[in-house]
Amino acid sequence: MAKLLEITGKAISGEWGQDDDTGTGIPVLRTTNFTNEGFVNYKNVVTRSISKKNIAEKYLRHGDVIIEKSGGSDKQPVGRVIFFEGEENKYLFNNFTGLLRVQNPEEWLPKYVFYALYAYYRNGGTRAFENRTTGLHNLQVDNYVKSVDIPKLSYRKQQHICETLDHVRDAVAYRERQLTKLDELVKARFVEMFGDMLLNSLEWPEKPLEGLADIVSGITKGRKTTETGLIEVPYMAVSNVKSGYIDWTTIKTILATKQEIEQYRLMPDDILMTEGGDPDKVGRGAIIKNPLKDSIHQNHIFRVRLDKSELLPAYFAEYLQHQKAKRYFLGCAKQTTGIASINMRQLRALPVLIPPLPLQNQFAAFVAEVDKSK
Structure with missing residues (x-):
């Protein structure tokens, strides 16, 4: 299994931010910016004026995997993942989400890890790690990530799989735009x-x-x-x-x-x-x-x-x-x-x-x- 570091998102209130009406604050990704296809939906990204200074580790980097920790429903389980390929050191993420950052990228290609987690979610693998409080579905991320058995393949094989799935995902997105x-x-x-x-x-x-x-x-x-x-x-x-x-x-x-x-x-x-x-x-x-x-x-x-x-x-x-x-x-x-x-x-x-x-x-x-x- 790839070694992952989870960085928990912070609530976008208090010291971590207030509503920013000017649009010049720091953009924050929420579960509303997730898509079922694993893309980031940049529409309706909120911006927050952040007062806390030490937030460097909270910024998203290219290749980060963001996982939905809270929300979901009986029809749509919590645990969706998106792969971040946007501008580095610009976006934060809120407390309903978590960040999974591969710590040994020389062995595990981050996008390969993303596709593995994406497949687990689509096949219902996150449901066993849900609990529910006050009407929300919450994912026990630590237990879930530790239980996921991602096949260890050569780096070149991982690249080949990602290239193939990228082509498939792009083709599906193209057809959806046509529709x-x-x-x-x-x-x-x-x-x-x-x-x-x-x-x-x-x-x-x-x-x-x-x-x-x-x-x-x-x-x-x-x-x-x-x-x-x-x-x-x-x-x-x-x-x-x-x-x-x-x-x-x-x-x-x-x-x-x-x-x-x-x-x-x-x-x-x-x-x-x-x-x-x-x-x-x-x-x-x-x-x-x-x-x-x-x-x-x-x-x-x-x-x-x-x-x-x-x-x-x-x-x-x-x-x-x-x-x-x-x-x-x-x-x-x-x-x-x-x-x-x-x-x-x-x-x-x-x-x-x-x-x-x-x-x-x-x-x-x-x-x-x-x-x-x-």
Whole structure:
């Protein structure tokens, strides 16, 4: 195992710093600057005015591995790592993170150690070293690092592995940027064809959603039923419905009656919309194009089945991501402890602008071509 020195981050308050409104203070990396791919996200880096003088050892150096010590969740364990390749002696890190600095770099290439820790995290290896206090997940870094068995290879072999994985990681990042550009292209095309939704600049007619679709809530988990012969079927949860796409990473199952399966069964081109979430994401929705056999949806999701003689799924799914729909949901949502939610009545009343069907068809064809590129 590589010999590592952990340097614990300090709280960015008191002698270690106060908020710096000028932007000229010392930049501090936090867990919000971590990415699941191991890159440093330099957006929203905070700066602090540091009063303590002896902070030389706290500055990050090229090749440092920063590990997430506190935070995480049941779905995303603590222990993410990022590899620092930025400017030396410029950045600090806060107390929710720790720094792992290889002490014998002549034997262990720092990036090789990073990739090994990254693999352990992605394979769930950090979960055994978590404890939880006051709702936070905390990583027992010393015990974790000592337990990780990194294969000892020649320095040249380590370099070869890192070069290979660098190419793979760069290729993945490049493809993700391409996907982002394609999404931006769809949004630009939408505005070009239909105008500003908020201002209704092209003066399209408007109708409430209830006159354009069949809208139902889903099955309630934990409900009581006296029927026998329940059938295990897949169901879509809130975690599966993102803004503009369906996340198939984890699909759960539920026991349901034949009647419930008939009532809630999802069909191709249904729109799934969430009941609640972060205020800026309430009412998010996506098309489920190829639902699994006999799949249904939970009660925190609305299923919207459109009348395609007036409103096409491709148009409506994109409409939900623009300001007219977003502001409507934000304006009527009930908010408690940072979570916003809408009810069936509010969703039914959503005002929808309705361009001519041939124009919607043109947009749907454009989206289909973009999807092929994806």
